[in-house]
Amino acid sequence: MSLTTAPAVITEPASTTRISLRIIDPAAVGAGLGLAFPTKIGARTVAGARSVLCLGPDEWLVQAPEREGEAMTEALAAIGTTLPLSAVDISDREITLALSGPAVLDLLAIGCPRDLAQLPVGSGCRTLFDTVQVVLTREAPDRFHLTVWRSFAPHLQALLDIALRELATGL
Amino acid sequence: MLLIRCPYCEQDLPELEFAYAGEAHIARPQDPSSVSDEEWRDFLFIRSNPRGVHVERWRHVNGCARFFNAARETVSDRFLATYKAGEPRPDIASLSGEAR
Numbered sequence: 001m002s003l004t005t006a007p008a009v010i011t012e013p014a015s016t017t018r019i020s021l022r023i024i025d026p027a028a029v030g031a032g033l034g035l036a037f038p039t040k041i042g043a044r045t046v047a048g049a050r051s052v053l054c055l056g057p058d059e060w061l062v063q064a065p066e067r068e069g070e071a072m073t074e075a076l077a078a079i080g081t082t083l084p085l086s087a088v089d090i091s092d093r094e095i096t097l098a099l100s101g102p103a104v105l106d107l108l109a110i111g112c113p114r115d116l117a118q119l120p121v122g123s124g125c126r127t128l129f130d131t132v133q134v135v136l137t138r139e140a141p142d143r144f145h146l147t148v149w150r151s152f153a154p155h156l157q158a159l160l161d162i163a164l165r166e167l168a169t170g171l
Numbered sequence: 172m173l174l175i176r177c178p179y180c181e182q183d184l185p186e187l188e189f190a191y192a193g194e195a196h197i198a199r200p201q202d203p204s205s206v207s208d209e210e211w212r213d214f215l216f217i218r219s220n221p222r223g224v225h226v227e228r229w230r231h232v233n234g235c236a237r238f239f240n241a242a243r244e245t246v247s248d249r250f251l252a253t254y255k256a257g258e259p260r261p262d263i264a265s266l267s268g269e270a271r
């Protein structure tokens with residue numbers, strides 16, 4: 001089966017820096033990081049290789065290339081001297097899978113209770129996948145990134161592999 | 172699937188993302204050592220458990236992670252309203268009228 005005819009494919013993008021931020025002043029922190037922090041839950045801003053997703057009223061997930069991790073931590077430490085904030089490096093806690101293809105919504109529907117067809121491209125959400133908490137972002141109409149705790153990844157991957165085989169056989 | 176409106180996410184989302192967290196608007200006594208045993212028992216254990224509209228806490232644990240309050244009709248399992256933590260309870264009479 002070639003990739004061009006596959007209903008969906010799963011790949012693992014290059015590892016990234018992930019920082020879980022709990023803050024009360026997103027505008028000030030955003031200015032310090034050169035990122036406009038969205039305040040609507042689920043909204044996401046992308047600036048170059050960095051992105052920030054609003055997960056809750058005071059919670060954001062910042063992602064950046066792996067090599068920018070140290071600079072990011074230093075910038076946040078500097079902001080933390082004047083503003084109360086909690087920044088936790090969760091880069092290694094989680095793993096991101098890229099799911100794409102014409103049947104990507106069917107693939108996600110095997111485990112996710114949300115109506116993901118309604119999730120706008122460029123936004124994201126924290127939700128469930130078969131009892132496991134995940135963060136989904138919609139990168140394109142037929143491409144999602146699924147971020148999950150590393151220890152749950154084998155379970156999810158096994159489920160997704162079964163679903164891929166079912167989709168490929170037309171079930 | 173039962174959909175619950177999260178007042179923080181401002182969306183109707185699947186029940187699986189939420190966790191129930193007991194009756195709402197139960198304030199812990201400011202000074203526990205000054206209340207009687209009966210008052211302390213009531214605070215800890217005695218709940219209204221109505222047949223009808225129940226005001227209760229929920230947490231959008233697999234989402235924005237916030238606690239909020241909801242008024243739910245316990246017979247039909249219909250959610251009449253959800254509102255943010257800290258906001259006053261809605262007018263139950265008008266809500267239960269709506270439920271009929």
Ligand SMILES: [Zn+2]
Pocket residue numbers: 177178179180181231234235236237
């Ligand atoms: Zn929510």
